[in-house]
Amino acid sequence: MHELLYAAEDVDTAKARLMEGFEWTEHQALAVLDLQQRRLPAAERRRIIDVLADVDARIAELTARVTRDHGE
Known part of the structure; x- marks a missing residue:
């Protein structure tokens, strides 16, 4: 982002x-x-970017699980 x-x-x-x-x-x-x-201070920007990456990874994981479980 x-x-x-x-x-x-x-x-x-x-x-x-x-x-x-x-x-x-x-x-x-x-x-x-x-x-x-x-x-934003550089450290805060980095923290936000890291949190966003974690959220994006979790969304991908859940999307894959739903797709797998529902055969879509």
């Missing part, structure tokens, strides 16, 4: 990519953009 935000040409592009990539609502995407990540 971090790379996605910094690679976006503008706020509208970043918002659209967040909504598409994470299946978020406009409200959720705007909330992330409003965090003003550039003001």
Whole structure:
């Protein structure tokens, strides 16, 4: 996500990519953009990125389990 935000040409592009990539609502995407990540200390940014990676891994694990259990 971090790379996605910094690679976006503008706020509208970043918002659209967040909504598409994470299946978020406009409200959720705007909330992330409003965090003003550039003001976060480096350690806090790293912690957030690590937590997000853990959440992404858990989502993948649960998705695989549901798919396997339901034969989809």
